[in-house]
Amino acid sequence: MRDGVYLALGDSMSIDEYTGVKGGGAASQFHRGLPGSWRFVDRTYDGCMMAGVPVGDEGDVITLTIGGNDALMQKSVYLVEGIGSFVRQHLRLLERIREINPESCFIIGNIYAPETPLPDKYMDLLRRANEAIADNTARVGGHLADIFGAFQGHEETYLCYEIEPTLEGARAIAALFREECEDWLYNKEK
Numbered sequence: 001m002r003d004g005v006y007l008a009l010g011d012s013m014s015i016d017e018y019t020g021v022k023g024g025g026a027a028s029q030f031h032r033g034l035p036g037s038w039r040f041v042d043r044t045y046d047g048c049m050m051a052g053v054p055v056g057d058e059g060d061v062i063t064l065t066i067g068g069n070d071a072l073m074q075k076s077v078y079l080v081e082g083i084g085s086f087v088r089q090h091l092r093l094l095e096r097i098r099e100i101n102p103e104s105c106f107i108i109g110n111i112y113a114p115e116t117p118l119p120d121k122y123m124d125l126l127r128r129a130n131e132a133i134a135d136n137t138a139r140v141g142g143h144l145a146d147i148f149g150a151f152q153g154h155e156e157t158y159l160c161y162e163i164e165p166t167l168e169g170a171r172a173i174a175a176l177f178r179e180e181c182e183d184w185l186y187n188k189e190k
Contacts, residue, residue: 061184
């Protein structure tokens with residue numbers, strides 16, 4: 001498949017703003033690397049949480065970076081009650097997107113750790129959230145972009161303001177998106 005619609009959904013892990021370069025965000029870089037002529041539908045925005053992801057657009061390739069703001073804003077609740085509500089809300093979101101786009105290459109990113117090391121209880125919460133993201137991704141037949149793994153040990157280079165992706169960080173995320181999409185694109189070409 002050499003053309004189609006690329007739909008980008010999610011939070012600041014995908015946007016240009018913190019990279020210091022127009023078109024420097026992960027979604028923009030990924031779009032430029034797609035073969036052929038792809039229409040770019042960018043629905044990402046800073047501060048996006050699961051409840052605010054605009055669901056309803058169609059895409060042949062879809063990327064979703066979400067969950068970090070939810071985990072950050074609700075961390076005290078999740079520590080006390082567990083992450084069950086996070087897991088359910090995340091799965092419902094993925095299922096709604098997949099229902100509209102049953103044949104798409106659906107790439108879901110997990111959550112990286114901030115530049116400043118987290119206390120053990122918060123790292124455990126992040127680990128559990130990322131396990132849930134991986135499980136939910138598999139449940140909807142998506143592709144997991146392991147952003148956490150790619151950023152681990154590179155936080156000083158890949159992050160600014162302790163939690164936002166730099167140009168290098170965005171490049172790493174875009175590379176993960178490409179990696180997860182290559183086989184799908186190749187099979188669509190046949």
